[in-house]
Amino acid sequence: MNALVDTGDAAAAGGQGPNLGEAEFTFLREFVLQHCGISLGEHKRQLVQGRLLRRLRALSLPGFAAYCDLLRRDPESELGELASCISTNVTSFFREMHHYDMLVDELLPRWLAEKQGGRLRIWSAGCSTGEEPYAIAMVLAEALERTKANVDAKILATDLSPQALEAARKGVYAVDRLGGVSEERRKRWFQRGEGSFDGYARVHPRLRELVTIQPLNLLHEWPMQGRFDAIFCRNVVIYFDKPTKQRLFSRYAGMLDSRGYLFLGHSESMYGLSDDFDLIGRTVYRKRS
Ligand SMILES: C[S@@+](CC[C@H](N)C(=O)[O-])C[C@H]1O[C@@H](n2cnc3c(N)ncnc32)[C@H](O)[C@@H]1O
Known part of the structure; x- marks a missing residue:
């Protein structure tokens, strides 16, 4: 089990949709660490990009800079959705x-x-x-x-x-x-x-x-x-x-x-x-x- 399970989203998204640039990824890493306690390694950039493209589409945002602006403006309202995108909800009855x-x-x-x-x-x-x-x-x-x-x-x-x-x-x-x-x-x-x-x-x-x-x-x-x-x-x-x-x-x-x-x-x-x-x-x- 993995908090950032590679579902192939990033690969599927390769070349399509906006790119997650260095500055936006740095912001997102700090934001996620501060608000969710999750530390995202540098190597997760592709994966995060793939996961968040869905959110960009759902919110009709043109790119990751606009998404970061939204998080800056109103961190609380988007936090749950962001956390859902980057972490897994995998669970089952009587697990362990x-x-x-x-x-x-x-x-x-x-x-x-x-x-x-x-x-x-x-x-x-x-x-x-x-x-x-x-x-x-x-x-x-x-x-x-x-x-x-x-x-x-x-x-x-x-x-x-x-x-x-x-x-x-x-x-x-x-x-x-x-x-x-x-x-x-x-x-x-x-x-x-x-x-x-x-x-x-x-x-x-x-x-x-x-x-x-x-x-x-x-x-x-x-x-x-x-x-x-x-x-x-x-x-x-x-x-x-x-x-x-x-x-x-x-x-x-x-x-x-x-x-x-x-x-x-x-x-x-x-x-x-x-x-x-x-x-x-x-x-x-x-x-x-
Ligand atoms: C993998 S599931 C585990 C579910 C269940 N506890 C189990 O073991 O089957 C992890 C859950 O933790 C939640 N989670 C992660 N970070 C959290 C946080 N900072 N506050 C509250 N819930 C969080 C996620 O949304 C996700 O639903």
Whole structure:
């Protein structure tokens, strides 16, 4: 998986459309680093050009200088679209299954027993199109049913990509995207579409009830109050530069309950970046008390 997956756009665009000049690429690299935490190497110029041509066309802009002007004038309004172009939203249900096993076997039974009458909060930070928070919601709903626990449990799902958030809110997925979901869970947690929705499935209203979806740039202010028991931030920080990761992990420590859990993606690590956590499992960290 790659934040800047070469989809062939740049090659396809070769020779067609405006060129991304040195000055505009330098501006874009600084802008993306400052606002998205993503550090773009010099060698990504062709790729960025290919990706952004779509945006230029959508906005009817004559070239990259005009696009940079737009970013200078109003950085916030275009940020989500820009980030969507340069990063990937690749995700799937029950990706990195060992994290869900840990939730089911260890964490949910303990939390639900300890928190009777209390709150349980999980944050899916960088939720993309919703598969991650809805998969967490499935195991959470099942644990709540099994234990009959009286716990106010909620999942917050955030991302900065407007398209990803729209898909997450819809909660409608092509059936061939449900590969990681067992047959039993497909039957329990999805409603199969009919007619023009044939081949699609909608997540069960119970899952939507458990998941709150909000736009949030992880590099900006966080409006949330109250602590989380676990944060899933998987396959998000991989292309952030070192200072951005350090700041983010320190802020996560501040948002977690004492001994709360942070789940990272399979190729991400906190090694040398934070003293606030102990590694307790495969890419699972627990906040130091
Ligand atoms: C590869 S997806 C990971 C989705 C899911 N967490 C998973 O592991 O399957 C990365 C997501 O992080 C989001 N993202 C990247 N930078 C972000 C930032 N600064 N703030 C919020 N979300 C960000 C992207 O929009 C994208 O949807």
